Amino acid sequence: MKSNDMAGQKVTSFLPAGFLLVVMLPLMILPLAAVFIYALQEGPKTFMATLTTRDALFALRFSVIIAFATAAVNVVLGTYAAYVLSKTRFPGREQLGIILNLPVAIPNVVVGTSLLLLWGPIGILGKFLEPLGIQPMFTAFGVLLAHIFVTFPYMVGAVKPVLDDLPVTYEEAAYTIGASRRQTFYHVVFPALRGGIITGALLTFAHSLGEFGATVMVSGNLRLQTQTAPLYIFSQFEGGNIAAANSVAAILAVISFFLFSLILYWNRKRESKKAR
């Protein structure tokens, strides 16, 4: 809103940008470039050939489906969690908020092992399911469970601040006008959250797409069954199949670039709407 004052003015200067580039070149940009260089090293034909193997196609498709499912579950569950944490008061609310954010700091491998220890065939709960023929681990469902776990904080993190900033009087205004709780959520709260939900969904999708640590534990890395794209890349690389690994990696990089561009676009749109 206060974009007219001096502090809001940005200077055009190439020196800081140049310095940033020098630092980031070996850190990020060259490694990313290497992915594409190696992927295309043996020509576009090989690139396409490695990409269209049954395993590669399955891994990419499986990853995208899991990412969609993860985002979908998070949109509902994460928004609900953000609403409860932001709008209700109950003992232990802050502690719950911290716990929900823990997956950001815990190594994903640990998340994977704990899921295994809980739901695996000899796990605390899994051993009761095993005789019933239910086995969540080493299945697509297990992978989804792990992905929801590790991406949940990103969804809550995108939606809760928007809710925190939404004055309670908006809801009260709707109530006094005669709206029910459901109508108030649908007409007043949800539209205000839309930007946050979209950002959160895209972030969740992107994180799920690149998830490795937890997936490798809970999936069993079974090709054509539970092998996600990152797992495929790792397996191919270990087998010395550099070109195959890098062609899938290149596709992942392109999808991610596209996704984060979308997130940026959405946030800009939200900001400009606020400032209008």
Added chain:
Amino acid sequence: MIGIEGISKRFGDNEVVKDMSLTVKDGELLVLLGASGSGKSTVLRMVAGLISPDKGRVLLDGADITRSSPRERNFGYVFQNYSIFPSMTVAENVEFGLKIRKKPPEERQRQRQRLLEMVGLEGLGERYASQLSGGQLQRVALARSLAYNPRVLLLDEPFGALDAKTRIHLRQAVRNVIRQVNVTTIMVTHDQDEAFEMADRVAILNEGRIDQLGRPSEIYYHPITYFTANFVGEINFFAGTVTRVVREGCEIELAGGIRVFRRGAYPFAPGMPVRYGVRPEQMTISLLEPKSHENGISGIIEKNLFLGDITRYAIRLSDARLLDVRILNYLFMDGMAMPYDLNEEVWLIWSQGSGIILADV
């Protein structure tokens, strides 16, 4: 008619509203005037059903609505921060109450047009909240809360977030609209000018209780408590003792030994301790002694402050206390210096028909 019967509300250890009772007549505009923490907004929120009282009842035309939800009450509520839904246009905001009530589109549109015209926003229906000024947003809020013909209109510091010029302009506009639709209204404010300008009756709130309830002139000229006398306008108070009570009025000896007379019937007896107050604009400054039908006290001009329409003087009395006096500047002649100099000895004179006497409790 709204009745509030002995309501109380406590937040933690803090009892914000204490056994308050009040009646608002049909078509009346009642203002709850109080400082922050006086409980005025809490009362309004209880009337709206946004919070429920710990004790007491809220009545609408005699029916108990204490436990009714806001949506069952069919009241309008205008918030200090406007709370115009940002995802809807102005038109959609105004129509929201009718949409919820499943009114046909033609009726919604007709009512929306009528109200936007009434609040002076015709042609702005397609705008969003982010494209409007604070004053315009509050006009939208008023239109939105009147669109569904509420039984009662509640205004919670509606001008509190606006700049001074807009505030004055808008309160006249709001007052006119309320008159026009003739809706029973309760407004909450901490601003005395606002309260006096808008209200049929004003309730002065002090720490969760009603200190005094009456028409603005009653409140101003006949405050019944020391709190109200001080809260509304400014006043110079003296400690004093009743010395004589006659049919025409009573005489009081002030702490400095000066005797003043107040016309009117008072239930006092000689010897009673009282507080005697006189408002700064009720006094004039003179070089001549007061006449027999006037009250007067002499002092020395210690400060003068030119404020445009008025000049404020601080007068030091013989007992060392300072009195506040305001003189309208239209009495002064063009080009003339202020007629009274600093350190000049003058008389303060006021009518025996003005002055406020409160039993000293």
